[in-house]
Amino acid sequence: MTSLILRRADGILTVQDMGRPGHLAKGLSCGGAVDRQALIEAAALLGADRPLAGIEMAGAGGIFEVEQPMRIALTGAPMTATLDGAPLRWHASHQVAPGQKLLIGGVQAGSYGYLTPAGGMASDEWLDSRAAHLSIGIFSPLAPGELPTGQDTCPDMPPQVIDPAPRFNGGTVRIIDGPQTGLFDDEVLSAFFSTEFTRSDRGNRQGVRFDADRGFASEHASGLASDLIGPGDLQMTGDGVPFVLLAECQTIGGYPRLGTIIPADLPIAAQAAPGMKLRFRRITLDEADRLWQTETGQLRAALARCRPLVRDPAMMTDLLGFQLISGVTAGNELEDQ
Amino acid sequence: MEYESDFHVEPGPRVLWAGMDGVLLRFALTPEPEAMVATQLLAADLERSPPAGTVEIAPGLVSVLLRFDPVTTRRDVLAREISARAAHILQGPLDRPAPARRWTIPVAFGDADGPQLAEVAQAVGCGPDAAIQQICEADLRVLVIGFAPGQPYIGLLPEAWDLPRQSELTPTVPAGAIVVAVRQIVMFGAASATGWRQVGRSAFRSFRPERDTPMPLRAGDAIRFVPVPASEIEALDKADDGLGGARLEVLR
Numbered sequence: 001m002t003s004l005i006l007r008r009a010d011g012i013l014t015v016q017d018m019g020r021p022g023h024l025a026k027g028l029s030c031g032g033a034v035d036r037q038a039l040i041e042a043a044a045l046l047g048a049d050r051p052l053a054g055i056e057m058a059g060a061g062g063i064f065e066v067e068q069p070m071r072i073a074l075t076g077a078p079m080t081a082t083l084d085g086a087p088l089r090w091h092a093s094h095q096v097a098p099g100q101k102l103l104i105g106g107v108q109a110g111s112y113g114y115l116t117p118a119g120g121m122a123s124d125e126w127l128d129s130r131a132a133h134l135s136i137g138i139f140s141p142l143a144p145g146e147l148p149t150g151q152d153t154c155p156d157m158p159p160q161v162i163d164p165a166p167r168f169n170g171g172t173v174r175i176i177d178g179p180q181t182g183l184f185d186d187e188v189l190s191a192f193f194s195t196e197f198t199r200s201d202r203g204n205r206q207g208v209r210f211d212a213d214r215g216f217a218s219e220h221a222s223g224l225a226s227d228l229i230g231p232g233d234l235q236m237t238g239d240g241v242p243f244v245l246l247a248e249c250q251t252i253g254g255y256p257r258l259g260t261i262i263p264a265d266l267p268i269a270a271q272a273a274p275g276m277k278l279r280f281r282r283i284t285l286d287e288a289d290r291l292w293q294t295e296t297g298q299l300r301a302a303l304a305r306c307r308p309l310v311r312d313p314a315m316m317t318d319l320l321g322f323q324l325i326s327g328v329t330a331g332n333e334l335e336d337q
Numbered sequence: 338m339e340y341e342s343d344f345h346v347e348p349g350p351r352v353l354w355a356g357m358d359g360v361l362l363r364f365a366l367t368p369e370p371e372a373m374v375a376t377q378l379l380a381a382d383l384e385r386s387p388p389a390g391t392v393e394i395a396p397g398l399v400s401v402l403l404r405f406d407p408v409t410t411r412r413d414v415l416a417r418e419i420s421a422r423a424a425h426i427l428q429g430p431l432d433r434p435a436p437a438r439r440w441t442i443p444v445a446f447g448d449a450d451g452p453q454l455a456e457v458a459q460a461v462g463c464g465p466d467a468a469i470q471q472i473c474e475a476d477l478r479v480l481v482i483g484f485a486p487g488q489p490y491i492g493l494l495p496e497a498w499d500l501p502r503q504s505e506l507t508p509t510v511p512a513g514a515i516v517v518a519v520r521q522i523v524m525f526g527a528a529s530a531t532g533w534r535q536v537g538r539s540a541f542r543s544f545r546p547e548r549d550t551p552m553p554l555r556a557g558d559a560i561r562f563v564p565v566p567a568s569e570i571e572a573l574d575k576a577d578d579g580l581g582g583a584r585l586e587v588l589r
Contacts, residue, residue, distance in 0.1 A: 021392075021393070022392070022393050023486075023552070024393055024395035024402065024404075025393070025394065025395040025396065025482065025555070025556060026482055026486060026487055026552040026554075026555075027482040027483045027484065027485060027486045027487055027488055027544075027552065028486040028487075028552065126546060127551070136485065136486055136544070136546075137546065138546055176354070176356075176357075177354070178353075178354070178355060178356070179353035179354070179355055179361045179363060179400075183366075220366070223367050224366055224367065225365065225366065225367055225368040225372075225397070225398045225399045225400075226397065226398055226481075226483065227361075227363070227397050227398075227399075227400055228355070228361065228395055228397045228400065228402040230355075230356060230359070232356060233356075250483065250484060250485070251395070251483050252397055252398075252481065252483030252484065260355075260356050262357065263357060285354055288357060289357070289407075292357050292407060294407075294408060
């Protein structure tokens with residue numbers, strides 16, 4: 001058994017994987033990583049054939065070390081990262097050697113960063129998943145100590161860099177109609193879809209609130225029977241304020257839902273930091289179906305965005321000492337050579 | 338631009354799209370008793386013979402969600418099949434399916450374990466002892482599990498129990514609290530704030546992660562409450578299994 005050593009936790013650090021689906025009838029939501037794309041991209045960077053359990057870091061990271069050489073991937077919300085003081089590229093995989101100090105600081109954009117060891121986290125499982133589900137007492141935030149990791153199946157794979165799916169600066173998320181969209185008047189719907197929202201300070205792994213200067217309430221909300229709800233749903237409070245439901249949401253709820261964010265765009269809402277602007281765009285189910293991908297399809301798409309990290313100029317502290325190239329350059333040849 | 342679920346507010350049953358991998362059959366918008374029975378019948382029917390490509394079946398109070406694998410089936414195929422099954426169920430008779438299992442659960446009613454029993458009994462129009470008797474004699478089922486893992490909504494109580502929620506929340510009721518509103522009973526899995534009125538307390542914990550069966554109740558299970566003295570619940574509280582002296586009978 002190999003392990004990753006956590007020396008200090010600065011943000012809220014939890015182990016997350018793709019969650020534990022299949023328990024809705026028993027009132028347990030899937031849970032798992034808030035930004036599932038981050039675990040897909042980590043798997044692509046590390047050469048894994050499926051998403052691995054990684055460490056989700058809310059707001060900030062911490063200080064890590066290893067006792068044996070270990071490949072890691074840094075994905076999700078970009079955070080400042082250094083290895084023995086040298087800047088480390090985000091959206092990339094790296095080799096960490098024993099004795100080196102990996103420091104992951106605060107988020108530069110977005111909300112949740114991910115550190116994934118090449119063998120995946122090998123912490124305890126509950127109902128076939130390692131994901132912490134803090135709101136119901138399943139596992140705990142990580143405390144300093146040795147964290148078990150799995151075996152790296154391709155230790156000789158060189159470091160990679162990936163163009164991440166853009167999702168750390170708000171923008172527009174696409175919505176499909178849901179079972180309760182018809183409870184909202186056309187005027188309310190068209191106003192909702194032409195409004196710019198601001199991510200509020202209120203948000204956690206269960207859901208995130210988005211504010212605007214008016215409400216978007218349903219006139220048919222009172223007396224509604226509670227219904228099944230899920231991640232991506234836009235649950236509207238009595239005042240008509242949208243909460244985007246995330247991985248750890250409840251399974252049934254009484255507030256009507258205006259629609260559902262498509263899975264491909266949910267990480268944009270999940271990663272939006274407080275103050276970030278977001279718009280919602282209504283698309284047809286046909287269009288959403290065309291955009292939908294299996295997990296394998298998402299991984300394949302992520303692999304196509306990876307390339308070798310041959311030498312990262314940011315890590316070359318003695319950059320001026322290198323004979324780079326003479327003449328005019330595009331500035332990216334170190335990666336493309 | 339046309340939207341697939343561009344429907345108006347109608348009372349009857351509808352097949353609706355629920356996300357990229359869900360089809361929802363909703364029998365009603367409001368918690369009508371007949372729709373609840375139809376929901377239980379449809380959920381039981383789907384569980385007995387799930388359509389091809391089914392990933393998960395989850396009953397709500399008046400709706401059933403079927404999650405499917407978009408690689409192996411299509412939602413319009415499922416919608417047709419579920420509609421047909423629902424239509425068949427609605428032809429009647431709308432008798433609740435016979436329960437597959439029955440739980441008998443000890444409860445301490447009134448006093449510190451049920452501080453609002455007298456108030457509830459008065460609203461129902463009887464004395465506290467008669468109210469306890471009505472709860473314990475009602476043919477109750479787990480209608481739906483939600484709000485927290487394993488936590489049951491149980492019903493239905495007689496029509497006189499159609500009590501509204503309180504306008505003010507009770508800041509906290511303990512784990513195991515038996516609370517009532519809208520002809521239903523919730524047995525809280527953990528301490529919680531609630532707008533429902535507390536009439537009793539059990540030592541049954543509907544969610545215990547470390548147990549072999551963390552969430553033992555299933556929608557459709559029959560529930561029979563048995564009144565016991567407060568001291569017995571206190572003693573049952575100490576048992577490791579968190580089952581509060583509940584007895585499970587498998588009926589079929």
